[in-house]
């Protein structure tokens with residue numbers, strides 16, 4: 093479904109991603125773990141099409157298409173979704189209008205009839221109920237004045253409404269208390285299907301107690317240094333990033349020689 | 352460069368002579384003395400150049416140099432029922448006064464079943480029929496000693512809207528004043544002069560619309576005076592949709608008495624060069640005064656708003672929110688003057704000006720101008736100029752929304768902030784729709800250019 097090959101990314105001349113390889117198939121849940129500044133958000137944003145990053149090498153294919161050629165909205169219409177680490181506040185645009193517009197653009201692309209206001213409301217209420225999320229925020233401006241937890245829940249609600257094929261969740265767990273974390277991860281678990289792939293980006297192992305991944309990748313300094321199953325997350329939790337960093341400093345040194 | 356352009360003064364002086372001859376015996380009145388005085392003043396001032404601080408960013412040389420014809424005898428048949436119906440604001444029930452090239456057209460207007468104590472009609476008629484009230488207020492508020500355009504309008508006072516609300520008069524239905532420019536190909540000028548008198552505890556909603564039926568060149572030079580007596584409440588809306596070749600200069604001078612409330616929402620869509628001077632004088636305690644504006648400039652439009660709020664007495668509040676959206680090579684000017692006189696303690700004045708520049712060619716000059724002589728006051732002002740938020744655009748795009756649409760959504764949200772303050776739903780919907788149409792128009796024009 094998603095194939096990232098030898099991806100190199102720079103921002104303002106600084107190299108951030110230094111050759112990422114990642115292959116995701118339908119139904120899989122991948123966790124990408126890494127300390128602050130390792131490049132997790134960069135990877136998520138580049139896959140989503142943010143153009144402030146320069147892709148200087150490598151490729152991304154999605155459903156057999158060269159993704160780097162696609163606008164962010166095209167990617168979304170093809171079933172990609174990213175839950176933002178820092179969801180953007182958009183004053184004056186109501187959440188429901190925003191979501192309805194997005195959903196209908198995606199539906200049009202899929203050859204489906206756009207939903208009218210009534211049907212949309214029904215659709216969104218259904219999703220909110222499954223996720224145990226209140227619909228109060230629908231009539232408010234997108235993320236404006238939302239608490240950290242509300243913003244994250246709003247991302248999950250959007251994901252549920254837009255029904256993506258591939259969802260990337262960028263630190264959806266950060267800043268959540270244990271109850272909010274449970275709501276968010278229960279939501280994600282309900283959205284797990286055999287056709288839908290999910291990439292969970294996180295700093296902490298904590299979230300992976302709730303969303304159990306099929307694969308875990310450790311991202312250090314712009315490079316995936318180790319991949320494994322869910323046990324890798326536990327190993328990481330025990331050792332901490334420092335020890336992992338030390339273990340891989342050799343790798344890093346070698347890498348830098350070759351660059 | 353000189354401070355003034357006077358090369359066309361002779362044209363206006365001779366226009367005045369013709370105008371005077373057509374006044375049929377009214378030439379001896381008090382009003383005519385004021386006209387003559389204003390003409391003298393105009394002759395002395397001439398049209399301002401950009402050396403004049405008040406006109407620094409707005410070059411009116413093209414107005415000063417054009418040979419505008421002054422229309423004394425309008426041809427009402429140049430305007431069809433459909434031209435009027437375009438401005439029925441989604442079927443909003445109103446009392447309608449229609450003015451064509453500055454002259455009241457009874458056959459296009461409809462004013463029915465007025466409540467007690469309310470008079471709505473033409474100023475030309477009121478100058479005869481309601482002479483005492485008119486004399487008490489007309490030309491008493493809009494100063495022309497330092498303003499060539501107001502002087503010119505005053506020199507040519509003849510017709511416009513007259514609204515009189517006696518004490519305690521309440522009128523539910525909005526009053527719609529529709530100023531239409533006919534499609535004459537020869538450039539012409541009109542001088543609408545409006546007078547609204549709101550008695551104590553009276554209440555009304557007034558909509559002014561300025562528009563043209565063709566894309567022809569003409570000049571609207573309008574002055575509106577509003578007297579708001581104690582505890583009166585006036586909601587005022589102005590929709591400016593002049594033709595894309597037209598010049599529009601307008602002054603609305605409000606004079607407010609104790610505990611009165613005046614709210615104005617002015618929306619500028621049209622015109623080639625537009626200059627608005629909304630001015631409010633708060634001359635008693637407990638006054639609330641609100642001046643809001645939204646301007647959308649595209650192509651080579653220039654839209655200049657010079658607001659003035661004069662806090663003359665204590666315990667008054669004023670609120671200003673001006674928002675501009677500028678695309679193409681459009682220019683905007685915002686100058687917000689707030690005077691707080693020595694006597695005006697406990698003044699609370701708030702001014703916000705925000706401009707959104709959608710293209711590299713668009714620009715805005717903005718300046719708050721606070722002159723505060725009292726010490727116990729609260730005055731805040733903020734100005735922001737910016738582009739669309741890239742983060743927000745990206746966010747919308749990641750939800751499947753195309754970039755163009757995302758731009759429209761964000762621009763629309765920015766503009767809606769002012770439109771949403773219009774309490775009349777039908778008019779609000781019209782303005783929302785109009786913003787969308789204008790945004791789309793721009794994009795089509797943009798595509799044409801590529």
Ligand SMILES: Nc1ncnc2c1ncn2[C@@H]1O[C@H](COP(=O)(O)OP(=O)(O)O)[C@@H](O)[C@H]1O
Pocket residue numbers: 103104106108126127128129130131132133134135
């Ligand atoms: N806009 C930017 N300009 C310069 N450097 C940036 C920018 N965004 C991110 N970086 C840098 O890129 C690196 C990776 O950042 P990021 O992808 O946000 O990491 P993570 O999400 O893993 O915390 C960091 O060193 C960060 O400082």
Ligand SMILES: [Mg+2]
Pocket residue numbers: 132133134177262263
């Ligand atoms: Mg991050």
